[in-house]
Amino acid sequence: MKRKLLIFPLTISTFLFSCSSSRFVEPLTKKQNAVSADFGGPLVNVPGVATMPLxxxxxxxxxxxxxxxxxxxxxxxxxxxxxxxxxxxxxxxxVWYNRDRHMGISITPSVNFARDVFEQNTKLWPILEANYYWKYNQQGVVQADLLSNRKIKYNFVYAGVGSWFELSRTRAHDQPQNNWAFPMVQVGHTFRRNKWSFSTELKMMVPYMSNQDIVLDYKSITGERGATGIYIGVIKRF
Structure with missing residues (x-):
């Protein structure tokens, strides 16, 4: 694996290196803090080993x-x-929440910044994402409890869409940049407890772009286009 591919998403390959799971699909409560760790990436075929997420x-x-x-x-x-x-x-x-049905929609604008400390190259990409989520198995918890410090246990599923945006007009070797958006679709599930949450996510990335003849042998549910990623995450609130 080439080190510089971790920073410059000038092709499908390098975009996939930078992609990660959704952050805080459901917002935290006011003044609440949280730390999280996420693991996983697009599925690749490792010769002689297995197909596995990076x-x-x-x-x-x-x-x-x-x-x-x-x-x-x-x-x-x-x-x-x-x-x-x-x-x-x-x-x-x-941006929307239905208290009776325990479902909501959140949007996440963000920016991703990367700098290669050896080659002194810098890139910045805007990202926009939206997720729909539905809570279930709340064990009798009422809406007022969700805005308090009481013990809260429930689960939720979510589905969303998003995209990274390329600002540069050129890619490697001064070639024209023909792709300005790198879309993605994700579905996930979260076990939410009072202080901890545990999540899994399946993500489909750039489903229209060929994954052939690039650095790694990516695997996708759509065959020779895009890549499928698997992620797990844990959140600690305080």
């Missing part, structure tokens, strides 16, 4: 500004091992 990782800190808005920052720890300082900053905003 072992990428990141650490995130978030804080609730209000009961419907959370800010966060993430550090990509695997990229750091390869000499790339990469992080993202974002806002999770709940």
């Amino acid at each position: 072992p990428f990782s990141s650490l995130t800190y978030g804080r609730g500004l209000t009961h419907s808005a959370t800010i966060y920052g993430s550090w990509h720890t695997t990229a750091a091992v390869f000499g790339v300082a990469q992080f993202d900053l974002g806002l999770v905003k709940e």
Whole structure:
């Protein structure tokens, strides 16, 4: 694996290196803090071993500004091992919530910044994501409890869409940049307990773009286009 591919998403290959799971699909409550760790990546075929997700990782800190808005920052720890300082900053905003049916929609605008400390190259990509989530098995918890410090246990499923956006007009070797958006679709599930949450996510990335003749042998549910990623995450609130 080439180190520089971790930073410059000029093709489908390098975009997939940078992709991660959704951050705080459901906003934190006001003044609540949280830290999280995420692991996983796109599925690749490792010759002689198996088809497995790339072992990428990141650490995130978030804080609730209000009961419907959370800010966060993430550090990509695997990229750091390869000499790339990469992080993202974002806002999770709940734009709709149905109290009777326990479902909501959140949007997440963010930016991802990366700098290769060896080659002194820097990139910045805007990202926009939206998720629908539905809570179930709340064990009798009423809506008022969700805005308090009482013990809260429930689960939720979510589905969403999003995209990374390329700002540069050129890619490697001064070739024209023909792709300005890198879309993704995800579905996930979260076990939410009073202080801890445990999540799994399946993500489909750039489903229209060929995954042939690039650095790694990516695997996708759509065959020779895009890639499928698997992620797990854990959140600790305080």
